[in-house]
Amino acid sequence: MSVDSTLLPEVRAVVQAAGARLRERFTPGSRPGDLDAVLAALQANDEASLQVLRKGLLAARPGARWAEDELAGGPLPAGEWWVTDPVEGNINHVHGMTDWSVTATLVRDNEPVLTVVHLPLAGDTYTAVRGGGAFRNGTRLSTSAKTGLEAAFVGTGQAKPGEGAETFRRIGQSVTAMLDAALVGKMSVPATLLLIQVAAGRMDLFWQYSDVRSGLMAGALLVAEAGGVVTDTRGEPWTPASRDFLAAAPGVHPAAVDVLSTIA
Known part of the structure; x- marks a missing residue:
């Protein structure tokens, strides 16, 4: 078993814990009234999730660095980085929609090598380790067989x-x-x-x-x-x-x- 595969259960647990915190904050009736309210709700969600993600992921992989800006693009410096979205689809969460998740990806020399995507409301967790396949709740995934x-x-x-x-x-x-x-x-x-x-x-x-x-x-x-x-x-x-x-x-x-x- 690879080092990344050994790390996966710990990363999955951290991401699911962050998702549980966001699930507690989710209100289907949420309707922010203006831009200030939207921005405040987005920031509060990010902070709640990051409190769990940052501590847990940095402890799981000492030496890996943290990509701070979730909206940043372009290559990262060499080495290992955690690239996360504490609330992927945060705009949906704060408007009472269900299409949101928590993601964490370990990136090594600009290649993703391990990822966990957790959808708290659906109870689904998608995982992949480079060279080891992709899974939903432990069941292997495969792309479409269409040819056009x-x-x-x-x-x-x-x-x-x-x-x-x-x-x-x-x-x-x-x-x-x-x-x-x-x-x-x-x-x-x-x-x-x-x-x-x-x-x-x-x-x-x-x-x-x-x-x-x-x-x-x-x-x-x-x-x-x-x-x-x-x-x-x-x-x-x-x-x-x-x-x-x-x-x-x-x-x-x-x-x-x-x-x-x-x-x-």
Whole structure:
């Protein structure tokens, strides 16, 4: 058993503990009334989860460093880093929606090697260790067997508030192009909750114009370990330095690249 596999149960326990704290804070009737209320609720959730995550994960892997900004992108310095999203889909949580999770990914020299994604309301935990497969509650995952976009269920989403006009243009053009090629398209946040569907074979591909690490690292490892293909939208190997992202079932990946590579 690898060192990373040995570490997995401890990481899973920490992430689930953070999720339990957030579940206690969740109110289906939550309706923040203005931007100040939204921002205050987001920060309070982040702090509650981070109190559990930071202590537990740094203790589990002494020497690993902590990526502070969950919305940061680009490569990390060499070595091991914890890349987490204390409330992936926090905007959903504070508006009383159920689509949120807690994620923690160990990144080694800019490659994700271990990840845990926990959905407290569903009671589901998705895990992957590089080279060891991807799992939901201990059951192995595999990506879709589809071989073309004509039957594909595809998804994308906005990575963070305040994206620039150029990113919005690319999102809009890509959605139009993909809706013309695929069967059904879905646009929602957060990215990880669409990526776990790709890993599980329920959806066929996900793309995003972003380099936000915390929204992509966990899903990239899960999809790859479930047998999927992870690249940029032009089919080149994806790294944290890439400006965009594509994760797909093997049978639909070439056609997805054909569609998305037309977006400049």
